[in-house]
Amino acid sequence: MQFSTDAQSKPVLIIGAGPTGLCLALWLNRLGITFRIIDQASGPGTTSRAIICHARTLEMYQSLGIAEDMISHGSKLQNVTIAQQGQIRGSLKFGNIGAGLSPFPFILSLPQDIHERVLLYHLQRAGVTIERSTTLESLKQHDDGVTARVCGPHSDHENISASYVAGCDGARSTVRKSCGIKFEGGTYEQKFFVSDVNATGHIPTGDVNIFASGRNFCIAIPLPGEKRYRVLGLVPEGVEDGDLEFSDVQPAVEDNTRLGITAVNWFSTYSVHHRVASQFRDRNVFLLGDAAHVHSPVGGQGMNTGLGDAANLAWKLASCLKGTTDPKILDTYHQERAAFATELVNSTDRIFTLVQARSLLGTIARSFMLPYVLPIAFKLPWIPTFAFKKNSQIQISYPQSDLSTGNGAGCRLPWVETGESDNYKSLEDSRWVMHVYGEASDEVATLASESCIPLHRYAWSDHVSKAGLVRDSVYLVRPDGYVGYLGTDPGELGDYLKRWTVPEQR
Numbered sequence: 481m482q483f484s485t486d487a488q489s490k491p492v493l494i495i496g497a498g499p500t501g502l503c504l505a506l507w508l509n510r511l512g513i514t515f516r517i518i519d520q521a522s523g524p525g526t527t528s529r530a531i532i533c534h535a536r537t538l539e540m541y542q543s544l545g546i547a548e549d550m551i552s553h554g555s556k557l558q559n560v561t562i563a564q565q566g567q568i569r570g571s572l573k574f575g576n577i578g579a580g581l582s583p584f585p586f587i588l589s590l591p592q593d594i595h596e597r598v599l600l601y602h603l604q605r606a607g608v609t610i611e612r613s614t615t616l617e618s619l620k621q622h623d624d625g626v627t628a629r630v631c632g633p634h635s636d637h638e639n640i641s642a643s644y645v646a647g648c649d650g651a652r653s654t655v656r657k658s659c660g661i662k663f664e665g666g667t668y669e670q671k672f673f674v675s676d677v678n679a680t681g682h683i684p685t686g687d688v689n690i691f692a693s694g695r696n697f698c699i700a701i702p703l704p705g706e707k708r709y710r711v712l713g714l715v716p717e718g719v720e721d722g723d724l725e726f727s728d729v730q731p732a733v734e735d736n737t738r739l740g741i742t743a744v745n746w747f748s749t750y751s752v753h754h755r756v757a758s759q760f761r762d763r764n765v766f767l768l769g770d771a772a773h774v775h776s777p778v779g780g781q782g783m784n785t786g787l788g789d790a791a792n793l794a795w796k797l798a799s800c801l802k803g804t805t806d807p808k809i810l811d812t813y814h815q816e817r818a819a820f821a822t823e824l825v826n827s828t829d830r831i832f833t834l835v836q837a838r839s840l841l842g843t844i845a846r847s848f849m850l851p852y853v854l855p856i857a858f859k860l861p862w863i864p865t866f867a868f869k870k871n872s873q874i875q876i877s878y879p880q881s882d883l884s885t886g887n888g889a890g891c892r893l894p895w896v897e898t899g900e901s902d903n904y905k906s907l908e909d910s911r912w913v914m915h916v917y918g919e920a921s922d923e924v925a926t927l928a929s930e931s932c933i934p935l936h937r938y939a940w941s942d943h944v945s946k947a948g949l950v951r952d953s954v955y956l957v958r959p960d961g962y963v964g965y966l967g968t969d970p971g972e973l974g975d976y977l978k979r980w981t982v983p984e985q986r
């Protein structure tokens with residue numbers, strides 16, 4: 481057995497090249513930080529898993545310059561139909577339901593394997609190599625960093641030293657276990673199945689078709705190609721646990737969807753967990769994505785939340801490594817992301833528990849609320865907007881963070897169109913920027929210039945006011961698009977700038 485030391489050590493070591501690790505790699509590369517990224521698998525994922533990409537993710541991808549490419553590989557979700565006993569009960573129209581709220585006012589449908597390939601393509605273009613068939617075995621933390629023991633493709637062991645380790649290694653995270661971090665929560669009793677099939681027969685023409693019945697529910701999504709569908713749902717009651725096959729769920733699928741299955745291309749069952757790591761940071765080690773939080777598929781939040789973790793951590797790590805901020809900034813990663821993950825797990829848990837319950841309440845939810853009440857409610861103009869705000873992750877806010885100063889700070893910068901462009905154009909450099917909507921005082925302009933932070937001034941208008949922006953206030957916007965300081969007091973702004981944004985030596 482060969483044994484080598486850290487001849488190729490880099491400031492950051494990323495464990496795991498799923499969507500979270502790949503996205504973190506893109507951010508670090510963009511911010512000029514070198515890193516190594518390893519994955520135990522020999523190649524990228526090949527199954528679709530997460531199929532929803534939300535607006536907030538696309539907004540962050542816009543800063544990485546890859547949003548348009550992502551969109552070109554997917555399709556905008558237009559409608560969801562809900563059927564019962566072979567009859568369409570209602571249809572939910574999606575399309576541009578978030579118009580006026582985001583430059584990406586829709587839900588992008590994009591299978592996870594394709595999503596990962598787009599991320600990989602951009603990393604490859606940047607000259608980044610994923611070290612495949614390389615498994616993290618253990619971690620040791622010391623005063624000035626971390627040493628990771630990994631096993632390579634030829635059973636060769638290596639000790640890799642890094643200032644920081646990012647654990648993006650999924651729900652069974654070795655990083656998390658090596659740090660002894662608890663992963664509290666539980667596992668839902670009911671099992672789920674997911675399958676790609678060929679089928680005959682007619683189903684509704686929605687982008688997503690939900691078939692609800694008192695006993696269970698099933699979802700069918702048309703796939704590219706003739707009569708191909710992804711079907712997923714609850715493993716029916718009475719089906720024995722163990723090595724399930726598609727034939728075990730086929731009668732329920734055919735009964736619900738009225739499809740005749742002619743071929744099964746892929747079938748898998750899985751348990752759904754709801755857990756959040758007790759700490760997202762242990763000294764120089766961080767947990768991101770499924771390594772830090774897992775929850776039910778309600779709202780398609782899982783992968784998007786991991787991508788948000790990556791955007792949150794990357795610029796903080798980069799600022800610390802460049803010495804341009806107070807190192808305490810790293811504490812805010814746990815403060816911000818653990819708070820959001822906990823809230824998300826709790827809210828998705830409430831809905832999921834109801835929809836999958838065998839109780840009378842669950843039966844009512846599936847057989848009445850879903851097919852009859854939801855389609856009517858969705859016709860009220862404020863419901864789709866409310867649903868978009870909630871699901872798209874544009875409402876994530878960090879008011880309790882040490883990085884948020886001023887009334888309203890911590891929110892994502894509200895998006896607004898400004899003439900032929902929009903106020904997000906200025907975020908494309910992934911650096912701190914200052915915005916003022918209305919009049920900027922001379923003191924503010926001087927502070928911006930002394931801190932080497934670009935100041936963008938926008939004319940005040942009804943349109944700007946409607947977007948929720950505050951007249952003449954300073955919006956000091958972080959590199960991930962969240963508002964760090966919001967207010968009008970130059971003294972307070974000056975203190976904030978001194979602590980968190982030391983100008984970079986060029």
Ligand SMILES: Cc1cc2nc3c(=O)[nH]c(=O)nc-3n(C[C@H](O)[C@H](O)[C@H](O)COP(=O)(O)OP(=O)(O)OC[C@H]3O[C@@H](n4cnc5c(N)ncnc54)[C@H](O)[C@@H]3O)c2cc1C
Nearest residue numbers: 496498499500519520529530616649650769770780782783
């Ligand atoms: C059947 C199914 C359906 C799903 N549907 C949805 C959905 O509709 N919407 C949604 O948002 N989410 C869904 N998810 C969840 C979504 O797939 C995950 O949230 C997402 O993959 C998390 O990304 P990640 O990068 O954090 O972790 P992962 O995708 O798990 O990637 C972790 C990576 O780390 C690597 N790794 C693990 N251990 C080590 C080690 N010791 N050393 C080196 N590398 C290691 C793995 O090989 C893997 O590549 C679904 C998941 C499944 C299984």
